Amino acid sequence: DRLEKQVADLTAKLATATGGGAAGGAAAAAPAGFGKDAIVGAGIIPDVLPEGAADGELGTVDAAWAGVSAAPLALPSNTTPANTAAAPKLTSAAAVAGKHYTVIMTDPDAPSRAKPAFREFHHM
Structure with missing residues (x-):
């Protein structure tokens, strides 16, 4: 139940961060290639990533x-x-091709933005 709430919170946060919205409970698709403004707006910078981490276009x-x-x-x-x-x-x-990337699945404000009791929860 708590995990389902975290998924719902993450869905809402990602939809907001990427300019998508929810219609009828379903998250809208994000626009291709969102930039730093979306990440800053979601609080990922500076909560998770330092300033300057998303300079330039993100794929x-x-x-x-x-x-x-x-x-x-x-x-x-x-x-x-x-x-x-x-x-x-x-x-x-x-x-x-040939480059290596690191993917971090984290929830910087679990279980919610208003009450981040499990701050920086890392999903494996």
């Missing part, structure tokens, strides 16, 4: 779990802890 990342596909940084309404328990398959058109 988009698609995540897919068995039976669930997420538009760039917007979780669909059918996302549940059960169907996202396994690590997602991540893809990005901005990725460069």
Whole structure:
């Protein structure tokens, strides 16, 4: 139950951060290539990343779990802890062959922005 609330909070935060909205309870797809303003607006900078960490354009990342596909940084309404328990398959058109990337799945204000009791909860 608490995990489902965290997923719902994360869905709302990501939709807000990427300019998407919720219509009928479903998160809208994020626009391709969001920038620093979206990350600052969501509080990721400076809460998680330092100032200057997102200078320049950021590519988009698609995540897919068995039976669930997420538009760039917007979780669909059918996302549940059960169907996202396994690590997602991540893809990005901005990725460069031969380069290595680090993906950190974190919740900087778990369980909610108003009461971040489990601040910097890292998802494995």
